[in-house]
Amino acid sequence: MRDSLAVVSQAALPAWQWRDLIEIGKPRVVVVMLVCALVGMALSVPGIPPSGAVIYGLLGIGLAASGAAAFNHVLDRRLDALMLRTARRPVASRRLPTALALGWASLLSVTGVGLLAWQVNALTAWLTLASLIGYALVYTAFLKRATPQNITIGGLAGAAPPLLGWTAVTGSIEPEALLLVLIVFAWTPPHFWALAIHKREEYSRANIPMLPVTHGDAFTRLQVWLYGWLTVAVTLLPFATGMTGAVYLVGIAALNVRFMQWNWRVWRAKDDKAPFAAFWFSIRYILGVFALLLLDHYAVLLG
Numbered sequence: 001m002r003d004s005l006a007v008v009s010q011a012a013l014p015a016w017q018w019r020d021l022i023e024i025g026k027p028r029v030v031v032v033m034l035v036c037a038l039v040g041m042a043l044s045v046p047g048i049p050p051s052g053a054v055i056y057g058l059l060g061i062g063l064a065a066s067g068a069a070a071f072n073h074v075l076d077r078r079l080d081a082l083m084l085r086t087a088r089r090p091v092a093s094r095r096l097p098t099a100l101a102l103g104w105a106s107l108l109s110v111t112g113v114g115l116l117a118w119q120v121n122a123l124t125a126w127l128t129l130a131s132l133i134g135y136a137l138v139y140t141a142f143l144k145r146a147t148p149q150n151i152t153i154g155g156l157a158g159a160a161p162p163l164l165g166w167t168a169v170t171g172s173i174e175p176e177a178l179l180l181v182l183i184v185f186a187w188t189p190p191h192f193w194a195l196a197i198h199k200r201e202e203y204s205r206a207n208i209p210m211l212p213v214t215h216g217d218a219f220t221r222l223q224v225w226l227y228g229w230l231t232v233a234v235t236l237l238p239f240a241t242g243m244t245g246a247v248y249l250v251g252i253a254a255l256n257v258r259f260m261q262w263n264w265r266v267w268r269a270k271d272d273k274a275p276f277a278a279f280w281f282s283i284r285y286i287l288g289v290f291a292l293l294l295l296d297h298y299a300v301l302l303g
């Protein structure tokens with residue numbers, strides 16, 4: 001296996017390309033985070049949020065999140081080189097020089113947080129900086145290598161965007177914003193552990209203490225099922241607290257049935273296909289939850 005990874009690395013050695021700089025910013029993950037941030041912005045006020053806060057807010061949060069992701073690529077380059085899923089990454093494969101990636105990560109981060117401080121507000125800049133440090137440093141450099149609970153703190157950083165969007169518009173932290181964070185936070189274990197079950201051998205070979213490696217396949221499948229229920233409970237809170245109306249309730253009920261069908265398959269079907277499919281469904285699910293929140297918000301306004 002090491003030989004085949006070495007071949008992957010050597011074959012990829014030719015000069016770096018501009019798209020490598022985009023890739024290390026994990027653009028697909030960041031786009032989903034920006035959707036969550038945008039919904040946080042929309043829900044923070046009764047009407048349409050001010051365009052300046054939306055544009056500079058999304059730009060700043062997106063740049064900072066990409067910067068955090070680029071730091072992750074730099075700090076994880078040796079670990080990433082040990083796993084097939086990640087061995088072809090620009091820094092892990094040595095195609096993109098580490099110093100250049102580090103400079104790029106710093107530039108993105110400083111520009112993102114700086115833009116928020118300059119054009120949005122200090123609270124959003126500080127919270128974004130905390131998320132950046134939480135993911136790039138606390139999760140990546142320490143917790144990921146230390147404990148199977150690593151994704152809880154990483155999850156907190158990843159769950160921050162709806163709050164960041166909210167504070168970008170209002171300048172204050174309110175309970176509704178924290179509820180949006182809680183939704184992404186509860187969703188993170190079913191999202192990630194489903195993938196980790198599928199990639200267990202790779203994590204094990206790279207010596208990363210993800211839950212399926214430390215506590216086994218069956219235990220992790222059960223956790224996906226249980227955290228799935230926690231996510232369902234948390235996604236009902238916006239309706240229970242009067243934050244959303246009937247449109248959300250109907251939509252979230254249908255979405256949660258599908259979500260728990262997948263989590264059931266992860267728990268009960270012991271094959272390897274269900275977790276991978278459930279991981280991909282989890283991304284559609286979180287986008288669906290936030291789309292419903294948005295739809296309900298504007299349906300109430302229009303109605």
Ligand code: HEM
Pocket residue numbers: 028029032033036085150151152153154155156158159184188191192195283286
């Ligand atoms: C600690 C928290 C999280 C962990 C450990 C985690 C882990 C992962 C991993 C390992 C992948 C596979 C990436 C790849 O194959 O390149 C992934 C993909 C993805 N994650 Fe997460 N994730 C977390 C939080 C989040 C959050 C908060 C979001 C968005 C709100 C998110 C959205 C996505 C998306 C959209 C993808 C698919 C990327 C693609 O198309 O390649 N993740 N996640």
Ligand SMILES: CC(C)=CCC/C(C)=C/CC/C(C)=C/COP(=O)(O)OP(=O)(O)O
Pocket residue numbers: 026029030033061064065066068069072076086128129131132135140144154157158160161
């Ligand atoms: C400022 C702000 C909002 C920061 C959030 C930063 C951010 C991009 C979080 C993403 C979470 C994520 C994809 C974790 C996977 O990391 P991993 O290293 O376990 O996965 P990998 O092996 O695919 O790299």
